[in-house]
Amino acid sequence: MRWLVLLTALLLAFPVTAHQQKIAISTISHNPRTNLLEVTHRVPLHDAEHALKSRGAKAPDIVANVETRRMFARYVSNRFSIGQEEADPVELLLLGSEIEGGYIYIYQEASSPGPGTELLIFSGIMTDIWSRQESRVNMGSGTHVETLIFQAGDRPKLAILP
Structure with a gap:
């Protein structure tokens, strides 16, 4: 019985490292x-695999x-869009993906409408799977970054391309 109490105490003392982070981060920039x-x-890879499952x-x-x-990259590209109010959505080309550390990176590109464009x-991304999922979009780079935060049920949001 003592070993059960000790085991329970140890499990509570050390957080489990393989848990869902419930956050995806996208970055949009004009080159x-x-x-x-x-x-x-x-x-996060763990979240991506749970999403596919x-x-x-x-x-x-x-x-x-x-x-x-590739299946996950297609899923991400289908759950992300950029457009302009009165125009058709920007057609984003899915370039590919790579694994680095505990993350999968997915790359897309399109013709840029130019800085200052709304x-x-x-x-x-994964907000259709988990209600607590957060999908952040950073627009710009360096010190000029605007962050949009999306959760389940959110609609598209306006932002100016820096």
Whole structure:
């Protein structure tokens, strides 16, 4: 009985490291050299695999299975959009993905409408799966960053491209 109490105390004392962070971060920036809109999505691997599992994938392994990684990249690209109020959505090209540390990075790009343009942004990355999920979008770089925060049920939001 003493060992059970000791084990319970140890489990409570040390947090479990493999838990869902429930946050995805996307960054949108204008590249003046190429005149492209560059989008990078960063999602914790653990969350990404749980998201695929909740969508019906059996034993998803994003690190070892390239097709599983592509499946998640397509999911992210379908849950993220950029547009202008009166125009069609910007067509974002899915460039690919990579694993770094405990994250999957997904890259997209499109022709840039240019700095100062008002954009209509939507990021529903995993907000359709978990109600507590937060999907953040950072616009710009350096000291000129505006952050939009999306949660389940949110609609697109307006932001100015720096």
